[in-house]
Amino acid sequence: MADVYMDAIPPSPLCSVCNGIFTGTWLPQLRGWKRAASKRPGAPPDPFNPEPAFGTAYDHGMEPFVHGKGAPPTLSYPHHTVEELRASGASCALCQTVVLAFNALHPRNDAITDYMEGRKPYGVAVWGREEVKGAKGDWKANRNMDVNPAVGEREGNVKDVMLDMHDLSREENKHLVAWMDRGSTIQRVAQFLNETRDFAKDLPKSLVRQLPTRLLYLTSASSGPTVRLIDGAITSLDINTPYIALSHSWGNTMPIQLIASRLSEFTNGIAFHNLPATFRDAAALALELGISYLWIDSLCIIQDSASDWLREAQRMASVYAFSHITIAASASKNPTTGLSPSPRPRTVIVRPAWAGYIQEWGLQPGQTLRITNPWHQEFGNTIVSAPLNRRGWTFQEYALSPRVLHCTDGEWWWNGIGDGIYRETSIDPIRFFTGPGSVSWPDKLAFFNMERRRRTRTPDVWLWDRLVAQYNQRALTKRKDKLVAFGAVAQIFGQVTGLPVDTPGEYAAGTWRSYLPFGLHWVVGENAERYVMQPGAEDEEYVIPSWSWASIDGLVRFHDGSSLKEKREEQCKGMPRVVDVQVVTEGGPFGPVKSGFIILHGPIFRIRAARKARDHKESGFYRGFTVLRGDGSEAWKSDGQGFCLDSWRSRLDEWAEDREMYLMIADCDAEDEYGDAFAILLEQVGDGTEEKGVFRRIGSTRFFFHGVGMLMKEVRRDGNEALRDVEYMDFDPTTGFYTYEII
Structure with a gap:
């Protein structure tokens, strides 16, 4: 050049x-x-x-x-x-x-x-x-x-x-200006869309293409764009009609939204100037890209109709997976700020004239300098850290959209199902691959590409755990949305990995029956906390079982090393047997949860945990505990292990004395050898007079011991057993294992 x-x-x-x-x-x-x-x-x-x-x-x-x-x-x-x-x-x-x-x-x-x-x-x-x-x-x-x-x-x-x-x-440095020869940003995005037009081949074949129930129909006019709401079924649009979806944050306000009383009004037309800035920008951008249909959640779902909201929430997998492209208003905190709240300076071009400055850096008069803020050169900073990606609902919008245009202050970025991420100020794609083990950003390629996971030896259950960890750190306004906003991700994950998604009871409150008991093996991260519903709350009728990661707000980490073993019988050795799983939802398996329980059979013990922690680490409290027999005598004592209560901030300081709880061994290295074990901490629900053997999860711990066989032998000495009659549903006298329920 x-x-x-x-x-x-x-x-x-x-x-x-x-x-x-x-x-x-x-x-x-x-x-x-x-x-x-x-x-x-x-x-x-x-x-x-x-x-x-x-x-x-x-x-x-x-x-x-x-x-x-x-x-x-x-x-x-x-x-x-x-x-x-x-x-x-x-x-x-x-x-x-x-x-x-x-x-x-x-x-x-x-x-x-x-x-x-x-x-x-x-x-x-x-x-x-x-x-x-x-x-x-x-x-x-x-x-x-x-x-x-x-x-x-x-x-x-x-x-x-x-x-x-x-x-x-x-x-x-020639590549830093070569992008200026490649046309406008819109032209380059259009070229990207043309080059990736066969994106549907990467989607699961079981995902049926369908148009959203409602769309915004856009037309250009001399006085400005016109917008009106249409019913996809009534207008008999071709199933392959391209439409664009908008991913945005509601913030603290939504200036305009579809409610039942305004349905006919919106069908006749929506005044363009009445739309907030982000919606106007998205509509104008769609028309620039040659697309006449736009989907925006607040204008295409009846917000004051619980039935319409619930029905449409179950269709999100299709809405985003088949969108022509999803526009992500990444930098916008609410709909009033526009797609790029501040100008996109991209680069500052200067030609120094001061001889002293030129001589210091070995430049010649008249040469051109390009000055940029390197913070905006990092996808992880501009996109992953953007306001949009702190919200729970927007996780599925990125993870499931095959093609996304990220609109930020610094510049715009776009990417599809692949390693390459493109930007305004470069002709070369960058690679932003966090890997399926990341807890910060979904790896879209690994999510859709099962063969890639096989090549990298990434078990499907491991990827699921990371998706859960990524999503659970995001914020939601309504508690009942916790599992609904993740439902589309669950649906497509199940279809991609061949899980029996349509089988009743397969998907259960954020876990898969086919993956149990792995789905129970989680521990709360720093600052994570179990959500406690307040009496009289708006969502009081909706609950999330204590054994589900979704009952926690914040990062959860999974103890799933056994998932790396090749055969299922080897993976589940040392884990309890799943007897039954029952979850009641509203509007389908991915709807809000109203009740649920899981019944397991395996080793469970009553323990007495020390009142005072020996040491305090960031996310664990090291306490001694004693395994008790049914008659209350001591069978085995641990010197001190990392106790992590699901509500440790609010609960640990309340211990006025040594505390009794139950330790359910969820995974151990071997039955009769010294090794590592992961256990779930439980508390009994009620006194056992009405319903025996019902527990609620309260935390988890890892500890070392000489195997279940040795521990069971110590507990059962002199005719004793681990639990009392009111503490279990059923009992195997040969093994000493119990059947119990967790709600």
Whole structure:
């Protein structure tokens, strides 16, 4: 690419202050300043950071610098207050890029740490609102210990804004502008859609294509687009009619929605100006892509009709799986903000004229620089951390849509069922593969491609557990939606993996009967907590059984190492036998749950757990416990194991004395050898006089012992048994195992 072409790239509009950076007029403001890192007491001059203190070729701005004569640390960026910077961002591309970095989330990309500590799949704000508001030139005033006032060094500072700077005349940087030759963003998205038009081949054959019940019909007009609601069945649309689905966050308000009394009104037409900004943008974008039909949940489902809502919720698998493309309003916190709430600066193009600046970096006058915020270069930061992906309902919208256009502030991205993710500012796809073991983002390719999982030796049950872990960290407004919003994912997962989805009782409150008892082997992550329904709550009639992961709000982690064994009999060895599973739902197997129980047969013991924890870790309490016999005598004592109660924050401190509970061995290495065991902690429901052997899950633990056989031998000594008559439903005198129910 010739320099002549780069000269044709228009420079970005800059304010007078930012323009001064590249023309030299900013020099007097920071004369004599050095980078903080080079000014430790007694440190020699840093040849890599000479004056002026603009930073390096790869970072710049908003870093603390210290004056050579000991003046207070300040901001190297010429805007000395964040308020001034924000105001300038309305017209200056460089200021806008810095401002977007202030508003961004600090990414948490360490997948292992995220998994172990139970972090959400998004980050935390880099600057708090009050910090941004009060940020002045004296950096140390923002937060104690951010900067050592003696030398101006950062100490745990999270406020740096690092900007990438590339000389476009260099051969290795030519790809950074090559995308400008590929047409507009709309043209490139249209090309992507054309190249992936056979996406249906990747969907399960058992998933029947059908149009949504209602669609918004869009037409172009001189006065603006027209919108009206149509009934897909009445209008007799061809089954292959393309439509676009919108994935968006409702936020705290929904300016317009379909209710029964407005059905006829919407059928006649919806005034375009009455639609919130995100809906208007989505409609205009659909027309630009040549698509006349749009599906938006709040306008296509009757929101005050429980029956219509429930029926449509069961159809979400088809709605998203067969959409022409799903537009994800990733950066929008509510429908009023538009698809891209802030301008998409993408890149800042500048041509330095200041000789000193040019000489420092070995540039020549007239050469072109491309400046970007690297935070927006990461899919994990811009998409995974986006506001849209904190909501429970939107999980299925990404996981099930074969093609998605992600609309963010920094730029737009798009991807299909594959490894490649495309973006506005590059012609080359990037690879964002978290793997089926990730607890932060669904791997769409592994989800749909069973052969890929076989090649990577990823058991289907393992992928299911990770999908559950990813979804369960997201927020929902209504409790009864917990399993409904995940139902479409469950439906397609079952169809892809060949589970008998249509068999009554196969899918049971978030687990599969075919995968039991694996579906019971979970433990709560840090900050996760069992949801407790308050009396008189709106959703009081809906419950989730205690043995289901869905009864927890937050990350759940699965103890499923045995799933890696090849044969089912080997996988389930050392686990209880499933006798029966019964779940009552409303509107189908994936509807809200009203009641449920599971009956198991296996080793279960009454234990006494120590009142005081020996040690406290992030998500476990190390307590000694004693296994009791039916007569109350002690049979075996553990020195201390990691107890993790499902409501540990609210319950552990309530222990005034040693506490009795029940320990159900859910998995162990071997029956008669020393090894690891995973157990579920239970409490008895009632006193056993009305219904015997009914329990509720309260937690889990891992411990080491000499096998079930040895423990059972100790418990049954002198004619004793593990439980009393009121504590079990049935008993096998040969093995000493019991039949019991968990609700």
